[in-house]
Amino acid sequence: xxxxxxxxxxxxxxxxxxxxxxxxxxxxxxxxxxxxxxxxxxxxxxxxxxxxxxxxxxxxxxxxxxxxxxxxxxxxxxxxxxxxxxxxxxxxxxxxxxxxxxxxxxxxxxxxxxxxxxxxxxxxxxxxxxxxxxxxxxxxxxxxxxxxxxxxxxxxxxxxxxxxxxxxxxxxxxxxxxxxxxxxxxxxxxxxxxxxxxxxxxxxxxxxxxxxxxxxxxxxxxxxxxxxxxxxxxxxxxxxxxxxxxxxxxxxxxxxxxxxxxxxxxxxxxxxxxxxxxxxxxxxxxxxxxxxxxxxxxxxxxxxxxxxxxxxxxxxxxxxxxxxxxxxxxxxxxxxxxxxxxxxxxxxx
Amino acid sequence: xxxxxxxxxxxxxxxxxxxxxxxxxxxxxxxxxxxxxxxxxxxxxxxxxxxxxxxxxxxxxxxxxxxxxxxxxxxxxxxxxxxxxxxxxxxxxxxxxxxxxxxxxxxxxxxxxxxxxxxxxxxxxxxxxxxxxxxxxxxxxxxxxxxxxxxxxxxxxxxxxxxxxxxxxxxxxxxxxxxxxxxxxxxxxxxxxxxxxxxxxxxxxxxxxxxxxxxxxxxxxxxxxxxxxxxxxxxxxxxxxxxxxxxxxxxxxxxxxxxxxxxxxxxxxxxxxxxxxx
Numbered sequence: 001x002x003x004x005x006x007x008x009x010x011x012x013x014x015x016x017x018x019x020x021x022x023x024x025x026x027x028x029x030x031x032x033x034x035x036x037x038x039x040x041x042x043x044x045x046x047x048x049x050x051x052x053x054x055x056x057x058x059x060x061x062x063x064x065x066x067x068x069x070x071x072x073x074x075x076x077x078x079x080x081x082x083x084x085x086x087x088x089x090x091x092x093x094x095x096x097x098x099x100x101x102x103x104x105x106x107x108x109x110x111x112x113x114x115x116x117x118x119x120x121x122x123x124x125x126x127x128x129x130x131x132x133x134x135x136x137x138x139x140x141x142x143x144x145x146x147x148x149x150x151x152x153x154x155x156x157x158x159x160x161x162x163x164x165x166x167x168x169x170x171x172x173x174x175x176x177x178x179x180x181x182x183x184x185x186x187x188x189x190x191x192x193x194x195x196x197x198x199x200x201x202x203x204x205x206x207x208x209x210x211x212x213x214x215x216x217x218x219x220x221x222x223x224x225x226x227x228x229x230x231x232x233x234x235x236x237x238x239x240x241x242x243x244x245x246x247x248x249x250x251x252x253x254x255x256x257x258x259x260x261x262x263x264x265x266x267x268x269x270x271x272x273x274x275x276x277x278x279x280x281x282x283x284x285x286x287x288x289x290x291x292x293x294x295x296x297x298x299x300x301x302x303x304x305x306x307x308x309x310x311x312x313x314x315x316x317x318x319x320x321x322x323x324x325x326x327x328x329x330x331x332x333x334x335x336x337x338x339x340x341x342x343x344x345x346x347x348x349x
Numbered sequence: 350x351x352x353x354x355x356x357x358x359x360x361x362x363x364x365x366x367x368x369x370x371x372x373x374x375x376x377x378x379x380x381x382x383x384x385x386x387x388x389x390x391x392x393x394x395x396x397x398x399x400x401x402x403x404x405x406x407x408x409x410x411x412x413x414x415x416x417x418x419x420x421x422x423x424x425x426x427x428x429x430x431x432x433x434x435x436x437x438x439x440x441x442x443x444x445x446x447x448x449x450x451x452x453x454x455x456x457x458x459x460x461x462x463x464x465x466x467x468x469x470x471x472x473x474x475x476x477x478x479x480x481x482x483x484x485x486x487x488x489x490x491x492x493x494x495x496x497x498x499x500x501x502x503x504x505x506x507x508x509x510x511x512x513x514x515x516x517x518x519x520x521x522x523x524x525x526x527x528x529x530x531x532x533x534x535x536x537x538x539x540x541x542x543x544x545x546x547x548x549x550x551x552x553x554x555x556x557x558x559x560x561x562x563x564x565x566x567x568x569x570x571x572x573x574x575x576x577x578x579x580x581x582x583x584x585x586x587x588x589x590x591x592x593x594x595x596x597x598x599x600x601x602x603x604x605x606x607x608x609x610x611x612x613x614x615x616x617x618x619x620x621x622x623x624x625x626x627x
Contacts, residue, residue, distance in 0.1 A: 027355045029613035053417075053450060060449030063479040070475065078497065245486075252485035256511065259518040267542035316534045319550035323532040325576045326554035328363075329370050329569050330419035338374070338565050 012337040019335035021045070064089060092240055099237040106224040109158070112151055113217025119144055120210025124203045141200045148213050152189055155220050159185060162227045169230055178226055185219045192216055281307055357616050358609035365579050370572030377568030385570060390528060390546040391556045397502035397526045397545075398431055402438035406501030406525075409443045411491065411516065412455065413531075414484065415507035416448045420532055424506040425458045426557020426566065427530075431504060432462035436471060440501075444477045445494055447487045452479055488512035492519040505529040505544065506553060509536045517543035530556065 025033065025042060033039040068082035123144065127137045134140070159182070166178060192212040199205045228234055268279045287293050288304025297303075355363075377383050401408045410431055412424045428444070435442040444459060446452040456477045463472035480490035492515065495503065503520040505513070505527065513529075513536040520527045521543055529540035530548035540547040548556055551573065558566030587605045594601050 027360060029617075030354055031614065056450035056453060058449075059453050060446075060479040060482065063446075063449070063452060063477075067475045067478050245483075248489070249483065249485040252489050252515065253511065255515055259514045262521075263514060263518065263539065263542040267538075319532075319534040319537065321580060322551035322573075322577060323554070325366065325573050325580065326423070326551040327419045327532070328366060329573050329576070330423055330554060332367055332370065333565065333569060334419065334422060338569075 015337055016335065018049075023335075061089075092245075095233070095236050095240055098233045102228055102231055102233050106228045107221060109151075109155060109224070110217040110221035113213050113220075116144065116147055116151065117210040117214035117217075119147075120206050120213075124206050127203070141206065142197065144206070144209070145197045145200060148192065148209060151213065152192060152216065155185075155216060156189065159220065159223065162223060166227055166230065170226075174226060174230070178223065181219055181223050181226070185216065185223065188212060188216045188219055356610060356612055358611050362609065366576040367572075369575035369579075370569050373572040373575070374565055374568030377564035377571070380564075383567045383571045385555070385559055385567060388548065388552055388555060388559055390530065390548040390552060391559045393526075393528050393546040394427065394431065394504070394556070394560060395434070397504070397528050398434040398438065398440065400526050401435075401501030402440045404501040407441035407443050407498050408435050408502045408504070409445065409495065409498070409500045409520075409525075410504040410506070411445050412447070412451060412507035413505060413509040413513070413516070414447050414487075415451060417450045417454065418508075420508055420553070421451050421454065423554045423557055424530075425454070426561060427504070427506055428455065429458050429462045430557075430560045432459045433466045436463045436466035436468040439468075439471065441473075441498075442476055443494060443498060443500065445487075445491050446477060446479045447482060447484075449479060449482070452477060484510060484512050485515075488515040491516050495519040495523050495525065499523055500525045503527045505531070505540065506548075506556075507531070508533055509540075514539040514543060520544075 025038065030039065033042075065086070068086050070076070071079045071082040072086065119140075123137065123140050126134050163178070163182065167175065170178060192209065195205060195209045195212070200209065264282075268275070268282060270276045270279055284300065285304045285307055287296055288300040288302075293300040373383065398408060408431065410428050412421060412428070415421045415424060432442055434440075442459065444455055446455060456474065459477060460469070460472055460474075463469050478494075480494075481487045494500075496519065500520065500523055503525045505516055505520075506529070509516070509531050510533070513531065513533075517527060517529060517540055527544040528546045528548070529544035530553040531537055531540060532550055532553055534550065537547065537549055554573070555570050558570040583605060590602050590604050594604065
């Protein structure tokens with residue numbers, strides 16, 4: 001591959017520096033990394049690499065549209081399959097996107113309640129520590145109380161709406177669960193409402209308000225989750241993902257059973273001494289695995305175990321050691337950009 | 350050994366492994382000849398490309414579930430060679446892809462090979478096709494492709510998991526000549542049963558050097574052999590030391606694992622330096 005001036009040099013430099021960083025990060029003892037302040041930054045640096053990597057994900061989708069879109073537009077051979085694939089892609093993206101948005105809305109109110117609970121803790125903490133760079137305590141307490149009231153009102157309204165739609169479509173088990181949660185929610189709302197603005201002079205009452213509004217949020221999220229699980233969006237998602245995609249994946253996996261049999265037939269035809277040895281080893285391992293091995297020999301399970309643990313493991317380790325050393329050398333060549341010149345060289349031809 | 354951070358022993362081991370590689374790369378670059386033994390599976394690459402050209406059927410090359418990693422770069426060496434030959438013989442090359450990141454790199458490597466073969470006009474970007482990032486959806490797409498295109502030769506190079514047999518059987522069904530290479534030992538038996546030629550483990554890395562005869566690759570391949578020799582010596586030494594220690598418990602010799610586990614902090618304190626290296 002010919003060097004492309006500045007761009008090529010820049011790529012080599014970035015590759016080299018990234019390699020130096022990870023090499024030193026692995027090489028140097030933890031204490032030195034901590035003293036240099038690198039240990040704290042390591043996660044962020046690693047995340048940065050992941051972010052760069054994720055940019056490539058769009059490439060797959062672009063390629064799918066380019067390859068199959070062209071086939072559909074120009075009505076090339078098997079264009080109907082491509083149209084089916086692209087329709088499936090668009091449909092799945094829409095359904096998944098909608099499902100994701102729905103699942104986000106389930107947790108939204110709970111998050112709001114948790115923030116209020118946290119706010120109550122912060123008010124008490126700040127006043128205990130005597131912080132002066134924050135608004136006055138009474139002002140913050142009033143704001144907290146107002147926010148709690150508004151949130152409770154919104155939750156009550158949304159809850160009423162959810163009950164109306166859900167009670168018609170739920171089966172008995174879920175309906176009982178919904179009624180229990182509704183009872184719990186009403187009790188929690190009553191208890192939260194029971195704390196008036198005047199009660200909030202004491203720290204314990206502020207913390208209690210915080211805990212109760214958090215509890216309201218948790219219960220309401222459970223109700224919304226029932227609503228979400230019975231929503232058309234979620235049902236569609238489950239139908240396409242678990243009903244079709246996962247089932248088709250399992251069907252593909254099950255093909256392995258058939259293919260193993262046909263591959264075994266080819267492999268076990270005795271054509272040489274090696275295949276005879278392989279056949280004998282396979283017979284011993286298979287007979288040692290089954291329950292009526294004792295009719296053949298009591299020692300079969302032990303021989304099977306020995307075959308798997310000694311010769312088989314030795315061969316596995318040999319392959320792994322060779323591959324690891326080769327991988328290490330390849331990584332070294334990539335680090336120093338020695339590899340980049342290799343792909344296009346045809347001197348051997 | 351499960352190390353999160355290196356120890357001085359590991360650094361020494363790294364130098365011992367990479368030292369010969371650097372020396373031999375330099376020797377190869379200086380024009381000194383380096384002997385590489387024949388690998389039948391790699392010889393079969395030319396045969397498979399030629400067979401597809403004779404039959405007038407396409408060639409497929411998949412890197413399986415390989416992501417951007419040293420394994421991918423090892424595969425790219427062979428892919429470039431196959432793409433170059435396919436371009437010269439005017440054969441269609443299909444490269445089904447699983448990983449979008451790897452796909453971008455693969456596309457560039459294939460394009461470069463077509464350019465080098467002076468057949469850039471024959472390069473079809475649509476032949477590098479993204480199938481799916483789901484293992485079995487990818488396998489299903491690959492099977493469909495093999496059957497639809499009646500592939501003449503199939504190359505399966507890289508990292509494979511449970512789908513390996515599904516992919517290789519699809520090739521068998523259409524009568525394709527198959528050359529497979531995997532660094533995952535668990536999948537090697539499947540390929541041996543199904544493919545015509547199988548490269549085992551490190552042979553995948555060696556294949557690129559063998560095909561291109563490029564000095565850097567030849568040198569590093571020879572260097573790997575020296576590194577393996579060091580590994581074998583260490584294994585034998587480890588066995589001897591362990592045997593000695595069990596036979597003569599009163600005259601213990603420090604074993605290799607203890608040397609490798611010797612920490613930096615211990616080394617620092619040996620030289621009178623505090624734990625933070627100051």
